[in-house]
Amino acid sequence: MKFWQTRTSKYFYLIAATVLVGVFLFILADSYKSRQVKQSILSYMDNLRDMVFMSTYDSLKKGNMKLFKSHLEEVGSFADVAEFSLLNTKGVIQYSSDPLLVKGIDARVTGLEAPSQIARGDSITYYFPVETTSYCSRCHADWRVESINSYYKLTLSRKALETLEANTLYYHGFTVGGGGVLIGFIYLLFTLYERRKHEEQMQLSASVFENAVEAIAITTFDGLVEKINPAFSQITGYAENEVIGQDIHMLNAGEINLNSYQEMRKQVVEQGFWSGELWNLRKSGEQFAVRLSVTAIRNSLGRITHYISVFYDISARKEAERLLVEMNRIKSEFISAAAHELRTPLSAIMGFAEIARDPQLFGGFSEQQIKEFLDEIYDRGEALSQIIDDLLDVGRIESGKPIELNKESHSLAEILGKVLEFHRIRDQKHQFILDVPEGEANTRCLVDRYRINQVLENLLSNAVKYSKPGTAVRLGCRRQGECWEISVADQGIGMTAEQMERVFDKFYRVDSSDTAVGGLGLGMSIAKQIVESHGGSIGLTSALGEGTTVAFRLPRAVS
Ligand code: ATP
Ligand code: MG
Numbered sequence: 001m002k003f004w005q006t007r008t009s010k011y012f013y014l015i016a017a018t019v020l021v022g023v024f025l026f027i028l029a030d031s032y033k034s035r036q037v038k039q040s041i042l043s044y045m046d047n048l049r050d051m052v053f054m055s056t057y058d059s060l061k062k063g064n065m066k067l068f069k070s071h072l073e074e075v076g077s078f079a080d081v082a083e084f085s086l087l088n089t090k091g092v093i094q095y096s097s098d099p100l101l102v103k104g105i106d107a108r109v110t111g112l113e114a115p116s117q118i119a120r121g122d123s124i125t126y127y128f129p130v131e132t133t134s135y136c137s138r139c140h141a142d143w144r145v146e147s148i149n150s151y152y153k154l155t156l157s158r159k160a161l162e163t164l165e166a167n168t169l170y171y172h173g174f175t176v177g178g179g180g181v182l183i184g185f186i187y188l189l190f191t192l193y194e195r196r197k198h199e200e201q202m203q204l205s206a207s208v209f210e211n212a213v214e215a216i217a218i219t220t221f222d223g224l225v226e227k228i229n230p231a232f233s234q235i236t237g238y239a240e241n242e243v244i245g246q247d248i249h250m251l252n253a254g255e256i257n258l259n260s261y262q263e264m265r266k267q268v269v270e271q272g273f274w275s276g277e278l279w280n281l282r283k284s285g286e287q288f289a290v291r292l293s294v295t296a297i298r299n300s301l302g303r304i305t306h307y308i309s310v311f312y313d314i315s316a317r318k319e320a321e322r323l324l325v326e327m328n329r330i331k332s333e334f335i336s337a338a339a340h341e342l343r344t345p346l347s348a349i350m351g352f353a354e355i356a357r358d359p360q361l362f363g364g365f366s367e368q369q370i371k372e373f374l375d376e377i378y379d380r381g382e383a384l385s386q387i388i389d390d391l392l393d394v395g396r397i398e399s400g401k402p403i404e405l406n407k408e409s410h411s412l413a414e415i416l417g418k419v420l421e422f423h424r425i426r427d428q429k430h431q432f433i434l435d436v437p438e439g440e441a442n443t444r445c446l447v448d449r450y451r452i453n454q455v456l457e458n459l460l461s462n463a464v465k466y467s468k469p470g471t472a473v474r475l476g477c478r479r480q481g482e483c484w485e486i487s488v489a490d491q492g493i494g495m496t497a498e499q500m501e502r503v504f505d506k507f508y509r510v511d512s513s514d515t516a517v518g519g520l521g522l523g524m525s526i527a528k529q530i531v532e533s534h535g536g537s538i539g540l541t542s543a544l545g546e547g548t549t550v551a552f553r554l555p556r557a558v559s
Helices: 005-038 041-060 065-076 160-164 181-210 230-234 254-273 317-358 367-398 410-424 450-464 499-503 523-533
Strands: 081-088 095-096 118-120 123-131 148-157 215-220 223-226 273-281 287-298 304-313 408-411 432-434 444-447 473-480 483-490 537-543 547-555
Touching: 005 444, 118 230, 123 537, 215 230, 230 304, 230 410, 254 450, 287 317, 317 367, 367 473, 367 523, 408 450, 410 432, 410 450, 410 473, 410 483, 432 444, 444 450, 450 473, 450 483, 450 523, 499 537, 523 547
Parallel strands: 432 473
Antiparallel strands: 081 095, 081 148, 118 123, 123 148, 215 223, 215 304, 273 287, 287 304, 408 444, 473 483, 483 547, 537 547
């Protein structure tokens, strides 16, 4: 009796048929599942996968080998790769796992339209053309979809290839390694691999979604929020349950976005993508600037079903830009103020010097008059030297160097008396009042006399500059706990609260266009530095139209 006629053989056929049907059903079920996974994540994944791909591609550009490695592990094992490079269509190496190869040329790729491989000695090199997808063409408007925009070059050692698991190395559906196994099993492996790859990508996408520093919101076609990531809550202040189901436009800061919103809607519907800058509102009501990308997700019929909005807070950058513009404006104003400040005393010096050099030319002058001219020259020279000292001080402070002090024990009452006396002689239009209480005359204090004089000079000259002739300027000194408080009070134009806040900023002048009242806006900022380096503090009170009092405190300790 032949084997196939025996009773045992019937069981064998039955088992074999069951196994075959089982394998067949498994393949079918698996490929069905795989297709389901593929379909469910189709639109969502495509976008996020592109993001992941772009970040891997970017990391390759930036030489971030860790991310690059994980990308390579997707196509094989990193350890097996001798070279992985990106070449442009002319064969010039753009990025490579070996930085020394960058800019080198591999002419083999020119005109190559399909993947190809070349065996050389101990290794095999694969060339994969990279086709332009619609995603690429968003940034590369000149690339035609489906045309080849670059090539990947992958070199593996033969030894490495031998150790590779069958069909584990794929790129764009192209099988690189393994082989020699039944077609059905290859198909099964391929399906399993594909599914695993999608699952991994799904996980990767989920982790990108969860861990992204950018806020991500998935909204329905009508703009209702379906899903947000943790960064969304961090940036906007809204918890998940406060936004799910709400209209995403609740973030819109209103009027300020009018033009951008219209442009965004039009472009997203027409081209499926928009990227730009907008103003959003936090839960607290605070406006903040964002860099936003909106991608439309279409179903298999091409209809938009969802939008993915990705944004990050650029308020800090906007603020830095605003400050830069402000600094530039202040710098220009400062340059013209400095030129004016230097030119005024210089013109006077030159004018008086010209007269003093040849008085006959100007109708003759007495010796007394010539002496007065020379005094004027000296005074203006002193003013010039003061401006230059201020500029040097600011330069020093800017470069982070502290103001050097030469502290000695001095009587504050004496310093104040002298500086006030000097102003009385120089300016007879104001009333100068010294207010040092009796019994406090011996106000000894450890100070740098030259520097404290500089502070007083500036406060007194401000009091004079910003008040009408005939008004009083009061210079006072009194004990305040462990400090001496010195104050300069005037009855001048005063300041608003906003102006008071900025008065210690360098280059700040309330009315920078007013060249009739000279100044560079440096005095107060230098005064603050000097007082603080003495361990003291400075502040002011002021009322518009009524006057200003600037007071600073110095520690009373003598040593
Ligand atoms: P500089 O002191 O460099 O010659 P400045 O006097 O303009 O120039 P600051 O002393 O730093 O600069 O003062 C800054 C600004 O503060 C002044 O330009 C002025 O607008 C305002 N300010 C200062 N003191 C007074 C004051 N007593 N009354 C009104 N405004 C004042
Ligand atoms: Mg001043």
